[in-house]
Amino acid sequence: MIFKLLFSFCGLSLIYSAKAQNISYARFVIDTLCSPYMAGRGGPDEGEKKAAHYIAGEFKTLELSPLGDNYLQPFTYPLTTFNGKMSVYANDKALEPGVDFLVNPSSASINGTFDLVWYNKNNIPDKKTLCKLAKKNFFTHKLIVLDLFKAEESKKDFDFLLENPMGASGIILLKQDKLTWGKSTSCLSFASIEIKANALPLHTKKITLEIENTFLKKFESHNVIGYLKGAEVPDSLLVFTAHYDHLGKMGHSVYFPGANDNASGVAMLLNLAEYFSKTPHRYSTVFIAFGGEEAGLLGSAAFIQQPLIPLNKIKFLINFDITGTGDEGVTVVNATMHEKEFLKMQEINSLNHYLKQVKKRGPAANSDHYFFAKNGVPCFYIYTMGGISAYHDIYDRPETLPLTKFEDYFRLIRDFCLSF
Numbered sequence: 001m002i003f004k005l006l007f008s009f010c011g012l013s014l015i016y017s018a019k020a021q022n023i024s025y026a027r028f029v030i031d032t033l034c035s036p037y038m039a040g041r042g043g044p045d046e047g048e049k050k051a052a053h054y055i056a057g058e059f060k061t062l063e064l065s066p067l068g069d070n071y072l073q074p075f076t077y078p079l080t081t082f083n084g085k086m087s088v089y090a091n092d093k094a095l096e097p098g099v100d101f102l103v104n105p106s107s108a109s110i111n112g113t114f115d116l117v118w119y120n121k122n123n124i125p126d127k128k129t130l131c132k133l134a135k136k137n138f139f140t141h142k143l144i145v146l147d148l149f150k151a152e153e154s155k156k157d158f159d160f161l162l163e164n165p166m167g168a169s170g171i172i173l174l175k176q177d178k179l180t181w182g183k184s185t186s187c188l189s190f191a192s193i194e195i196k197a198n199a200l201p202l203h204t205k206k207i208t209l210e211i212e213n214t215f216l217k218k219f220e221s222h223n224v225i226g227y228l229k230g231a232e233v234p235d236s237l238l239v240f241t242a243h244y245d246h247l248g249k250m251g252h253s254v255y256f257p258g259a260n261d262n263a264s265g266v267a268m269l270l271n272l273a274e275y276f277s278k279t280p281h282r283y284s285t286v287f288i289a290f291g292g293e294e295a296g297l298l299g300s301a302a303f304i305q306q307p308l309i310p311l312n313k314i315k316f317l318i319n320f321d322i323t324g325t326g327d328e329g330v331t332v333v334n335a336t337m338h339e340k341e342f343l344k345m346q347e348i349n350s351l352n353h354y355l356k357q358v359k360k361r362g363p364a365a366n367s368d369h370y371f372f373a374k375n376g377v378p379c380f381y382i383y384t385m386g387g388i389s390a391y392h393d394i395y396d397r398p399e400t401l402p403l404t405k406f407e408d409y410f411r412l413i414r415d416f417c418l419s420f
Contacts, residue, residue, distance in 0.1 A: 040255035042248015044083035050091035064226030075302035084212025086251025105184035126295035207324035221291035232282035242292030264324035317379035325387025326405025329357035
């Protein structure tokens, strides 16, 4: 077995080293997906739609076959978007979106100047007192500032305040750590924002906000699916997946590029598609770029509900989500469920010294592999470790994404797939 691995993997590494070095294509894909034109690959400005059509165009260029009339599998989901006005002023100073504050992805729209009520763990009234104050309309046309970052150990005791039982116009949560955004399929009845503690001086009395949201009941997204027929056993499948959507825009001008999450994963997906289009695997290979992942794995859930391939024919599936570093190696989710395949990957890595480590992790519902695993499909979700810390913020940009071990990571995945 070891001799076979050495012959196959080391030999193929030499033969295809030039193709594996195609990091320029990866850079081009990442730069394209993270461009202002793609608007953060979310709902506003049709960013997610533009990204889907771009990937479909790449599949066509690489001569992948569609599994139907075209490469797109449509699905819909509710989505709260922020493509309108976005301003916060405190003490006659404009706070910078994405840097000083983030809107809660579920926030309602709000417009006006409001008094602030400051609460911390030492002065928060009990629920009974809060109810009395609410009945007296104490919180009308006011925003509540929750200064709880020094009370992490007891923060759960105050979670009910985030649901605004007082009926205030909005909630401001002060943040000491980094601001991290997301997507939401629901919309609150009040405004909710997070502000960096150093951007809102203690006991500021008033704040002026203009935040405009749009709730889309049926936002249309797409999974993008391409197929290459196997050379020997075409009815057996190897499947590669990566989500292409990200967080979109917050206001007219601020967008979230999503370079590592997950333009990098799409770049790996397309590099593998390019490789197998020129060097067909004995099994058929399927490439799926999912939409709606950031809203709750919705694209992969839609695919599982209406699969375009027989799930019982999938020999193995690999999901790429966060692929742009690798300084400290990779982590393999579901490794404990598929020990044989995990040990094979570790052995390939040890023989070729591709990555610093291939780390084992158990099952987790944290990316698009999840619904496949839940339906009995053998699969890994792999992510790179080390390097940059930007995540779900405006700093996850192509120019700071190192792609440190992208080429060796590609080789590891290629060799692992060739062992099937």
